[in-house]
Amino acid sequence: MSKITALFAGLIFGLGLLLSGMTNPSKVLGFLDLAGNWDPSLALVMVGAIGAALLPMQWARRHDKSLLDQPMQLPTKRALDQPLIAGSLLFGVGWGIAGICPGPGLALLTQGYWQGWLFVAAMIAGMLIFKALESRRHS
Numbered sequence: 001m002s003k004i005t006a007l008f009a010g011l012i013f014g015l016g017l018l019l020s021g022m023t024n025p026s027k028v029l030g031f032l033d034l035a036g037n038w039d040p041s042l043a044l045v046m047v048g049a050i051g052a053a054l055l056p057m058q059w060a061r062r063h064d065k066s067l068l069d070q071p072m073q074l075p076t077k078r079a080l081d082q083p084l085i086a087g088s089l090l091f092g093v094g095w096g097i098a099g100i101c102p103g104p105g106l107a108l109l110t111q112g113y114w115q116g117w118l119f120v121a122a123m124i125a126g127m128l129i130f131k132a133l134e135s136r137r138h139s
Contacts, residue, residue, distance in 0.1 A: 001068055002068050002070055005068060013103060014103070014106070014107045014110075017103055017104050017107050018107060020041070020045045021041065022042065022045060022103075022104050023104040023107045023108055023111070025098060025099030025100050025104075025115065026099065027039060027041065027042070027099075028042060028095070028099040028100070028101075028104070029096075029099040031043065032095075032096050032099075060072055060074060061074065087130075090126075094122075098115070098119055100115065100116070100119045102123060105119040105120050105123060106120065
């Protein structure tokens with residue numbers, strides 16, 4: 001049941017990305033272009049997403065189990081460390097160059113754009129590099 005729920009949530013998220021235009025890299029780059037023809041629509045989508053998540057997150061913090069009786073898995077680490085800052089910088093630079101982040105990148109796969117395939121391949125390569133570096137750091 002939890003896999004069906006996760007699939008349903010992912011489909012709703014992807015549909016929201018498509019309907020809001022956030023799978024269009026030029027729309028995302030328009031949001032990041034503060035000195036040019038700035039497009040604030042991504043900020044409105046973000047505010048809407050934060051607003052929609054507020055009550056469920058408050059509920060989740062007060063419970064040990066989900067509605068499907070699964071253990072609640074919320075992040076516990078709150079410190080800003082070097083890996084988090086470096087990863088955030090890399091993510092931001094990549095987002096600024098490509099205009100694509102993971103959710104829209106996966107949604108682009110369904111639309112047949114070669115940029116989506118290139119992005120997802122680069123994302124997987126980055127994950128594998130991270131995994132190799134982390135295993136070396138901890139061994």
